[in-house]
Amino acid sequence: MTRVLIIEDNASIAEIERDYLEVNDIGSDIVLNGRDGLRMVYTGGYDLIVLDIMLPDIDGFEILKKIRDEVDVPILMVTAKVSDIDIVRGLNLGADDYITKPFSPNELVARVKSHVTRYQRIMEKNSSDGKTEIRGLAIDPESRVVTLDGKQIILTAKEFDILHFLSTHPNQVFSREHLFDRIWGGEALGDLSTVTVHIRKIREKIEWNDQKYIETVWGVGYKFLD
Incomplete structure (x- = not known):
């Protein structure tokens, strides 16, 4: 129950x-x-x-x-x-x-x-093989490989980390500050705009087939659409 x-x-x-x-x-x-x-x-x-x-x-x-x-x-x-x-x-x-x-x-x-x-x-989907698969987008954390409709998508290390983190927390909104702390570490030095740039690059690579995976919640942050 x-x-x-x-x-x-x-x-x-x-x-x-x-x-x-x-x-x-x-x-x-x-x-x-x-x-x-x-x-x-x-x-x-x-x-x-x-x-x-x-x-x-x-x-x-x-x-x-x-x-x-x-x-x-x-x-x-x-x-x-x-x-x-x-x-x-x-x-x-x-x-x-x-x-x-x-x-x-x-x-x-x-x-x-x-x-x-x-x-x-x-949780059932992720526990079966550790992979996340949503609407043709497959993310394998073990091999760090991302495919879209069977075609491999080349991401940088930080791009993969952001995408994997968001995809494992679907429909949950994260601020740029939260993402920066999570991906780069709380002690890292940098501009929060780097999060915006990485999100834009991820979108350019995975949203070319008219699917929308990452949504901007204006004034709040970003979320992965389940």
């Missing part, structure tokens, strides 16, 4: 979320504060985390950052804030999606099902 962790300080809202999820055969646990939430994340083996941003003890954004640094699992951000800045910040820190209060419990269930299904499909 799919298992979801709900980190929400409002017990009434959390119980409604749990009831609707369980009616749809999705098991869930409720945690009413951030500290216990983090502990459960690391020990519970959940398929998705529903994370409220407004928590009393630890800021939800800080929890989001800690989770994403350690655990690769879909995170659905719940926020009462409607500011684009808060939404962008959450996506930059690694949230896969967001939903704003008040929301329909049925919408929550639909989003949870969608993200869990997508994540499980990707």
Whole structure:
């Protein structure tokens, strides 16, 4: 059974979320504060985390950052804030999606099902042979070979690293800062514009067949389209 962790300080809202999820055969646990939430994340083996941003003890954004640094699992951000800045910040820190209060419990269930299904499909595909294959684009991390419709695409080392990283986190938005730190290292010296240049070159090499693989999320960063 799919298992979801709900980190929400409002017990009434959390119980409604749990009831609707369980009616749809999705098991869930409720945690009413951030500290216990983090502990459960690391020990519970959940398929998705529903994370409220407004928590009393630890800021939800800080929890989001800690989770994403350690655990690769879909995170659905719940926020009462409607500011684009808060939404962008959450996506930059690694949230896969967001939903704003008040929301329909049925919408929550639909989003949870969608993200869990997508994540499980990707994990099954990657675990079978270590390769990522999406719409004719095949990425083999062991041989570091990329092919498109059977034709090998020549990428530089950094281009391959960027493409492989994005493709293994589909539909997740990453800022230029995040990509630079991830690919070049936090201590590296350089201009963030190098990320933009590498993304442009990757696109030139893999998007000539009218397929779009990398999308620019203006003002936020880049994401790989599943």
